[in-house]
Amino acid sequence: MEKNKKIIIYGTIVSVLIAAGLFIYTVYASQMLSYLSSDPKACINCHVMDSAYSTWEKSSHKNVATCIECHLPVGDEIAKYEAKARDGWNHSVAFTLNTYKNNIRISEDAANRVQANCIRCHTSINETLKANADKYHNAHNNGEIDNQRKCWECHKYVPHGKVRSLTSTPYNLGIKENLK
Structure with missing residues (x-):
């Protein structure tokens, strides 16, 4: 049971990091911040x-x-x-x-x-x-x-x-x- 909790926690962390990375890349690639100017x-x-x-x-x-x-x-x-x-x-x-x-x-x-x-x-x-x-x-x-x-x-x-x-x-x- 303890092993499954660790897998879920690590999976969640990896998923959040991937989502954050994709968001940061989208902001950069689309030059999103320039639209605030x-x-x-x-x-x-x-x-x-x-x-x-x-x-x-x-x-x-x-x-x-x-x-x-x-x-x-x-x-x-x-x-x-x-x-x-x-x-x-x-x-x-x-x-x-x-x-x-x-x-x-x-x-x-x-x-x-x-x-x-x-x-x-x-x-x-x-x-x-x-x-x-x-x-x-x-x-x-x-x-x-x-x-x-x-x-x-x-x-x-x-x-x-x-x-x-x-x-x-x-x-x-x-x-x-x-x-x-």
Whole structure:
């Protein structure tokens, strides 16, 4: 009986060590800790984001806004990390199981965050938009901007350019090599 207890204890210890080793390797191989940063280069850990990174890198937004400042809630750290965790999980599942399309589409939740950040950054323009809403921006509710339209319906090429698919953005493959 004593021998069986030792085998179970040693087996448990070995199993825990193997699981810990696999977890540490997964953290290292996936560069998981880089996702806690706000560095845009973390977004290209997955090759499917190369075209988004390379088009942003050549845009007017490069010097004023990072991926996080556009795609995640700003000002509320809890909401930011909740969105980051949710998006990270969805991305890792899609990329691992290869269930995404070449031209990645933004989710409704993420689109709402981006829209809120467009408005937040361009608040000085909002007064002009309100003044011209009847001409260009479908005014409703006493001159308020139509919340159903997204900024990129007109400003399609900001900040990711005209073409954003994996196979059609020039110079998007091997972007990591060019960053070194």
